[in-house]
Amino acid sequence: MTASKNKIGEYPFVAEPFHVDFTGRLTLGVLGNHLLNCAGFHAAERGFGISSLNEENYTWVLSRLAIELTDMPRQYEPFSIWTWVENVYRLFTDRNFALLNQAGEKIGYARSVWAMISLSTRKPADLMAMHEGGITDYITDEPCPIEKPSRIKVTSGEPVATLSAKYSDIDINGHVNSIRYIEHILDLFPIERFRTGGIRRFEIAYVAESYYGDRLSFYMDQSSEDTFEVEVRKSASEVVCRSKLVFASRNS
Amino acid sequence: MTASKNKIGEYPFVAEPFHVDFTGRLTLGVLGNHLLNCAGFHAAERGFGISSLNEENYTWVLSRLAIELTDMPRQYEPFSIWTWVENVYRLFTDRNFALLNQAGEKIGYARSVWAMISLSTRKPADLMAMHEGGITDYITDEPCPIEKPSRIKVTSGEPVATLSAKYSDIDINGHVNSIRYIEHILDLFPIERFRTGGIRRFEIAYVAESYYGDRLSFYMDQSSEDTFEVEVRKSASEVVCRSKLVFASRNS
Numbered sequence: 306m307t308a309s310k311n312k313i314g315e316y317p318f319v320a321e322p323f324h325v326d327f328t329g330r331l332t333l334g335v336l337g338n339h340l341l342n343c344a345g346f347h348a349a350e351r352g353f354g355i356s357s358l359n360e361e362n363y364t365w366v367l368s369r370l371a372i373e374l375t376d377m378p379r380q381y382e383p384f385s386i387w388t389w390v391e392n393v394y395r396l397f398t399d400r401n402f403a404l405l406n407q408a409g410e411k412i413g414y415a416r417s418v419w420a421m422i423s424l425s426t427r428k429p430a431d432l433m434a435m436h437e438g439g440i441t442d443y444i445t446d447e448p449c450p451i452e453k454p455s456r457i458k459v460t461s462g463e464p465v466a467t468l469s470a471k472y473s474d475i476d477i478n479g480h481v482n483s484i485r486y487i488e489h490i491l492d493l494f495p496i497e498r499f500r501t502g503g504i505r506r507f508e509i510a511y512v513a514e515s516y517y518g519d520r521l522s523f524y525m526d527q528s529s530e531d532t533f534e535v536e537v538r539k540s541a542s543e544v545v546c547r548s549k550l551v552f553a554s555r556n557s
Numbered sequence: 558m559t560a561s562k563n564k565i566g567e568y569p570f571v572a573e574p575f576h577v578d579f580t581g582r583l584t585l586g587v588l589g590n591h592l593l594n595c596a597g598f599h600a601a602e603r604g605f606g607i608s609s610l611n612e613e614n615y616t617w618v619l620s621r622l623a624i625e626l627t628d629m630p631r632q633y634e635p636f637s638i639w640t641w642v643e644n645v646y647r648l649f650t651d652r653n654f655a656l657l658n659q660a661g662e663k664i665g666y667a668r669s670v671w672a673m674i675s676l677s678t679r680k681p682a683d684l685m686a687m688h689e690g691g692i693t694d695y696i697t698d699e700p701c702p703i704e705k706p707s708r709i710k711v712t713s714g715e716p717v718a719t720l721s722a723k724y725s726d727i728d729i730n731g732h733v734n735s736i737r738y739i740e741h742i743l744d745l746f747p748i749e750r751f752r753t754g755g756i757r758r759f760e761i762a763y764v765a766e767s768y769y770g771d772r773l774s775f776y777m778d779q780s781s782e783d784t785f786e787v788e789v790r791k792s793a794s795e796v797v798c799r800s801k802l803v804f805a806s807r808n809s
Contacts (some may be wrong), residue, residue, distance in 0.1 A: 323590050327727040338575050437793040471744035492723035497768050517748050
């Protein structure tokens with residue numbers, strides 16, 4: 306119990322006024338930002354953070370993220386995020402999350418897949434070789450009862466929107482940041498879609514980086530009344546990321 | 558000293574990875590968000606917060622904000638924000654801020670002007686009549702060595718950009734949120750403008766609300782090599798806000 310406790314990182318937050326949407330619920334972009342920060346805190350506290358890795362010239366790269374929610378924290382609500390490592394493979398690690406409301410009830414889960422790359426060669430590192438495989442010490446079997454990220458396919462050939470990557474989109478690495486893609490994808494939908502319960506499941510797979518000035522095109526399929534697949538391409542050809550969204554049913 | 562100490566609210570932060578720009582400095586939008594949160598904390602702790610006001614059917618409305626910076630916190634840097642009340646008039650109050658870096662040095666200041674309005678009538682409230690003028694107990698003469706917000710005038714008749722307000726722009730009141738205007742205004746500039754030192758002074762005056770779907774047009778004057786004035790209008794006519802930006806000189 307104590308050992309497993311130490312394997313799970315627990316981080317408190319409050320839903321700030323500018324971090325909630327028009328319904329008063331925390332936005333998915335802000336939740337994504339918190340999840341990635343928690344991953345960073347948890348890794349750093351255990352010697353696998355960006356800052357210790359950077360000294361060794363390695364960094365973490367987020368490959369996939371899947372979030373499933375039954376509710377979201379409301380404006381001013383204190384909430385917390387738990388995170389832990391589920392699996393470590395040679396080139397990837399699975400990190401999971403739980404989202405807990407003010408009452409301590411689990412109102413969401415997330416699954417993420419990360420690779421470690423060398424900053425000099427941009428090639429993936431062997432996770433089993435880092436710190437003599439020490440990262441595996443943190444694996445724990447805390448339940449995460451949501452589906453793994455799926456393989457997303459988009460067939461539409463006509464973009465529903467295009468934009469140029471601007472100053473506010475770009476992170477310290479010179480890339481469009483992972484959270485901005487989430488915001489731009491949500492902004493493809495009419496606001497009415499978010500009125501009754503918002504997003505039930507959101508997935509994103511990061512395929513390639515995009516940069517300042519890149520022309521991003523958004524292609525969308527609708528596979529059921531509440532399910533959409535989105536592909537973001539740059540220069541109308543190279544895939545940057547793919548996303549799948551399931552909205553709460555409008556009847557529920 | 559103790560009395561003045563209690564009048565100043567001090568709040569700690571860390572510059573998160575997704576809150577810094579491509580130069581690794583905290584973005585102005587995130588700083589603005591923190592300033593407004595600090596205003597909220599400070600007011601709430603003294604009985605003048607949104608939640609206590611809302612019970613009485615009043616809320617704070619930000620009218621003007623001016624920020625002046627010599628530097629910005631860097632990624633992962635702990636920093637803090639101080640805030641205090643400088644003046645209270647019948648219909649407005651002046652709230653000031655200081656930004657302190659990790660070493661405790663003041664690297665920026667801000668001035669803001671707020672009104673209180675009734676949620677039922679949307680009319681301004683008499684601040685001197687609230688809580689029997691109790692808000693004046695918190696006035697302190699902590700120095701804030703920057704100019705007050707100026708009167709901004711824009712003459713250009715051709716918009717440099719237009720956009721439609723989207724889901725992510727809208728806050729719990731159904732308005733485009735105050736911070737999003739800052740981000741959209743910064744995004745009018747080529748990224749190169751931010752490479753050498755960024756913004757030295759930023760002002761914004763909020764004139765009218767805009768809403769989901771509103772078509773926002775951005776008009777810009779350049780009054781010196783490093784100074785720009787921006788006016789945001791909706792439906793190409795009604796003024797929503799005006800802003801003035803002074804960038805660090807490219808030679809410095």
